[in-house]
Amino acid sequence: MQLIWFRQDLRIQDHAALWYATQTDSCIAVVVLSPEQWAIHHDAPVKIDFYLRQLHSLKEQLQQLNIPLIIQQVPLWKDIPQALLNLSTAHAVQTIHANIELGVNELKRDSEVQNLLQQHEKSLKLYQDRTLFPIGSIRNKSQHPYQVFGAFKKACYEALGISLPQCYPRPIAQAPINLMIDSKVPKLAELWSNTLDADFETQWPVGEDYALQRLDDFIKNKVSYYHNERDFPHSQGTSQISAYLNIGMLSIRQCIQALFSAQQGHFLPENLGQQTWLDELLWREFYQHILYDFPQVSKHLPFKASTQYIQWRDAPEDLAAWQQGRTGIPIVDAGMRQLLATGWMHNRVRMITAMFLCKNLLIDWRLGEQWFMQHLIDGDLAANNGGWQWCASTGTDAVPYFRIFNPISQSQKFDANGDYIRKWVPELAHLDAKSIHEPFAKNANLKLNYPHPIVDLKSSRQRAIEAFKGI
Numbered sequence: 001m002q003l004i005w006f007r008q009d010l011r012i013q014d015h016a017a018l019w020y021a022t023q024t025d026s027c028i029a030v031v032v033l034s035p036e037q038w039a040i041h042h043d044a045p046v047k048i049d050f051y052l053r054q055l056h057s058l059k060e061q062l063q064q065l066n067i068p069l070i071i072q073q074v075p076l077w078k079d080i081p082q083a084l085l086n087l088s089t090a091h092a093v094q095t096i097h098a099n100i101e102l103g104v105n106e107l108k109r110d111s112e113v114q115n116l117l118q119q120h121e122k123s124l125k126l127y128q129d130r131t132l133f134p135i136g137s138i139r140n141k142s143q144h145p146y147q148v149f150g151a152f153k154k155a156c157y158e159a160l161g162i163s164l165p166q167c168y169p170r171p172i173a174q175a176p177i178n179l180m181i182d183s184k185v186p187k188l189a190e191l192w193s194n195t196l197d198a199d200f201e202t203q204w205p206v207g208e209d210y211a212l213q214r215l216d217d218f219i220k221n222k223v224s225y226y227h228n229e230r231d232f233p234h235s236q237g238t239s240q241i242s243a244y245l246n247i248g249m250l251s252i253r254q255c256i257q258a259l260f261s262a263q264q265g266h267f268l269p270e271n272l273g274q275q276t277w278l279d280e281l282l283w284r285e286f287y288q289h290i291l292y293d294f295p296q297v298s299k300h301l302p303f304k305a306s307t308q309y310i311q312w313r314d315a316p317e318d319l320a321a322w323q324q325g326r327t328g329i330p331i332v333d334a335g336m337r338q339l340l341a342t343g344w345m346h347n348r349v350r351m352i353t354a355m356f357l358c359k360n361l362l363i364d365w366r367l368g369e370q371w372f373m374q375h376l377i378d379g380d381l382a383a384n385n386g387g388w389q390w391c392a393s394t395g396t397d398a399v400p401y402f403r404i405f406n407p408i409s410q411s412q413k414f415d416a417n418g419d420y421i422r423k424w425v426p427e428l429a430h431l432d433a434k435s436i437h438e439p440f441a442k443n444a445n446l447k448l449n450y451p452h453p454i455v456d457l458k459s460s461r462q463r464a465i466e467a468f469k470g471i
């Protein structure tokens with residue numbers, strides 16, 4: 001008997017571990033839910049709810065393949081090795097199959113599972129599935145990992161030019177297994193003391209077919225304009241598939257194959273939109289490789305060791321104003337309110353809000369990273385950490401410390417008419433397209449149900465520059 005262990009890969013199509021698990025013997029499946037571990041990792045309730053809803057869909061898909069799904073609750077990962085040994089012993093399983101996960105805690109968990117299984121003449125086989133290229137395969141001429149995205153991208157382009165990663169075949173149904181299992185998928189409130197508005201289910205439907213349809217719609221109708229539309233938060237110019245990629249409802253290989261479907265699967269970028277979206281996928285790839293090759297980023301440490309000594313401000317009131325969208329900087333507040341209301345934020349606004357926190361407010365980027373993880377439906381350790389360290393000038397290939405976004409200029413450039421601000425900061429909706437970006441600029445006594453800016457942008461910029469010079 002084979003056992004497939006689903007983790008952040010809730011799909012049946014193009015699934016490396018599932019395909020291998022179904023090739024030699026009868027197969028059963030397991031998902032382990034670890035509420036206490038989720039809390040340690042700051043996983044957002046909206047992300048856990050999304051995961052559980054997709055788990056319902058996965059269970060139905062597996063039933064069509066005659067693969068029973070066992071759902072176990074093991075609060076902490078340290079207890080998973082014994083739980084999986086007990087499960088494999090009870091069902092005469094010799095081999096457990098799973099797709100590799102790259103964080104320090106995930107690698108430690110899997111190593112402990114492997115060691116315990118080996119002591120009992122069983123095995124855990126891990127497969128590369130979350131990235132386009134196997135971890136450790138993209139190296140410079142000295143066989144060291146890349147630390148600069150441009151060089152990493154060039155190496156990826158060369159590899160893609162040789163061949164695009166291919167998708168695994170869809171498993172065929174196996175003979176029915178006489179296994180009495182009635183694993184119920186719990187609801188969020190049964191695992192955590194959290195409840196969510198029904199709006200989240202409407203905003204974020206689940207189902208593998210839906211995710212593939214969403215990807216197909218983006219490729220057919222939006223990708224050719226992506227380079228022009230992606231930076232405007234009021235526009236629907238981005239793919240918004242990050243949440244589906246994050247829990248593995250979609251695979252990265254499916255994205256690449258869809259991107260080049262018109263070229264019959266050959267690496268032939270035909271327009272700037274196509275190339276720009278490919279580069280965004282490769283940024284995701286880059287941060288996954290960084291997570292593995294430089295494990296300190298999994299341990300709340302900056303990639304650049306010297307930046308550990310920056311003197312961040314202890315400013316809880318400013319932090320709370322940022323978290324709740326009450327900073328008095330409209331574009332920042334719009335983004336933070338979008339995050340709270342939807343579990344998602346436009347990527348351009350993620351950069352603006354992040355840089356405002358760690359540069360203008362000079363608050364430790366790790367507090368922002370944690371807040372994002374606690375609220376993002378697509379919260380991914382590698383991408384979230386990489387993005388925050390880029391904005392904070394502490395990471396690999398990061399923005400120079402003296403390059404600090406002016407949120408007002410960013411707002412005027414990317415939300416010129418103020419439509420995004422009007423949607424998320426309705427108390428400013430009556431203002432014209434010029435004054436909405438900086439409502440108190442010409443009239444400090446203007447009566448609005450909206451706070452004055454909590455910080456002066458010019459002087460706070462200089463303060464940040466001096467703080468970085470100080471190290």
